[in-house]
Amino acid sequence: MKLRPVLLVVLLLCGFYYLTTHVWSTGAVSPWLHRAVPTAPVTATRASTLTGPMGNFELTEANAAPAYDTEEQQNIAVYKKALPSVVNITSTAVAFDFFYGPVPQQGQGSGFILDKQGHILTNNHVIDNAQRVEVTLSDKHKYKATVVGVDKGHDLALLLINNAPNLQPATLAESQSLTVGQRVYAIGNPFGLSGTMTRGIISAIRSIRGPNNNPIEDAIQTDAAVNPGNSGGPLLNSRGEVIGITTLIANNGADQSSGIGFAIPVNTAKAVIADFAKYGRVRRPTLDIATLEVGPEVAGQIGLAADYGLLIERVLPGGAAEKAGLHGGTQQAYQGNVPVMLGGDLIVAIDGQEITNAQDLSGAMNSHKAGDEVTLTVFRGHKRLDVKVKLNDATEQKGQAGRET
Structure with missing residues (x-):
């Protein structure tokens, strides 16, 4: 019985010796290794020789361009689909030199086609204060553009070019459910x-x-x-x-x-x-309030009834929120070095849609227009209330300062 372990060890050693000196050296295990370790795809090549004053150059060239992988195919597909809708925008403004001589100044930007009538969307800061705006399509044709609308609050501008044939409008998706990592x-x-x-x-x-x-x-x-x-x-x-x-x-x-x-x-x-x-202009809906985003930590510190939502710091005089009877803050405090007002109503929902942050509120506003009536669910202290508010036109509150929504 004591000899069995010894015999087992001897057999293992003999087997290892045989594999390393006979099988391995003959290359018999190579096919198994190739199966286990992936290799780069092999491209057919050919040799070519270039001869000149500097001697001969032996080059190895691919017989044909390799096929695109899946990721490359997707990149190419996106580019081919979107490029005809993208335009270049050149804006020309006039400044004056030291001697009050006019000096043209040019800026460049981008935009994209919205429809076959020639409407184009871009940033307002691309064409702001421009005396002349020119649009170059992907086919290199150039057109003079007219600014038909601007929204400085959202930094957007709407242009129009005329008599441009075969325009390819961009396809607009949704941005409500975008995900980090996309x-x-x-x-x-x-x-x-x-x-x-x-x-x-x-x-x-x-x-x-x-x-x-x-x-x-x-x-x-x-x-x-x-x-x-x-x-x-x-x-x-x-x-x-x-x-x-x-x-x-x-x-x-x-x-x-x-x-x-x-x-x-x-x-x-x-x-x-x-x-x-x-x-013919932008009528951005607004509640006419300044808000503070609330999370569990802040809610616990100041004893709020919910651990999420937007705390109303201030209501603008004569604005939508004040007319509806909503309350702003009455007690000044500090969040870090930033002064905040506490004691106001806490917004937790609009029309039954939960509001946890400023993005939620922005999304709710984008689905309405000025003049619409919405129902805000708020906590006033620990009392839950539903308050009807008629949304105001943000342009009517241009002169007001602060973080209004």
């Missing part, structure tokens, strides 16, 4: 390089301040390279549909891509376009 593409005119596409992902959905310090709710943050000249161009999903309008770079002083770009959500643009069509 693949996105930006096509535009960075540094004047027309038809440039970059790719990345949605890095975050957050509220930011635009080029003119205007609030942009639900802004789409992306790491797709965005540079000067991309402004106003489309941000696309993997189906080549517009989900946003590229508008801003976080650059820390360097006027080029830093891997942090922002786009206005397309649902905001749809609401603006609908106002242009119906009223």
Whole structure:
């Protein structure tokens, strides 16, 4: 019995010796290794010789271009679908030199075609104060454009070109259910390089301040390279549909891509376009309030009845909220170094839709227009109330300062 372990060890050693000296050296295990370890696809090649004064050059060339992989095919499909809808925009303004001589100044941006009538959407800051606006299509044809509407609050502008045949409108998607990690593409005119596409992902959905310090709710943050000249161009999903309008770079002083770009959500643009069509101007609905976003920690500290929602800090005099009887804050406190007003009503829902942050409120506003009546569910202290509010027109409150919604 004691000899069995010894015999087993001897057999194992003999087997190992045989494999390493006979089987392995003959290459018999190579097919098994090739099955276990994947190798790069082999491309058929041919040898070619170039002869000249410097001698002979022996080159190895592929017999044919390799097939595109799945990811490359998707990139190409997005580009081919979206490019005919993307335009370059050149705006010309007139400045004056030291001797009051007129000096033309040009700016460049991007935009995209909305319909076959020639309407084009871009950023307001691309054409702001321009005396002349010119649009170049993907086929290199140029057209003089007319500015038919601007919304400085959302940094959007609507242009029109006439007598342009065979226009291909962009397809507009929804931006309400975008997800961090989703693949996105930006096509535009960075540094004047027309038809440039970059790719990345949605890095975050957050509220930011635009080029003119205007609030942009639900802004789409992306790491797709965005540079000067991309402004106003489309941000696309993997189906080549517009989900946003590229508008801003976080650059820390360097006027080029830093891997942090922002786009206005397309649902905001749809609401603006609908106002242009119906009223000839933008009628942004507003509650005329300044709010503070509340989470569990803040709610616990100040003893709120719910651990989410928007706390009304201030109601604008004569505004929609004041007319409906909503209450603003009465007690000043500090959140870090920022003064806030506590004691106001806490908004937790609009028309039964839960409101947990400013993005939810923005989405609810984008689904309404000025003059609509909505039902706000609020907590006043620990009492739950439903309050009907008739939404005001934001343009009527232009002179008011603060974080109004």
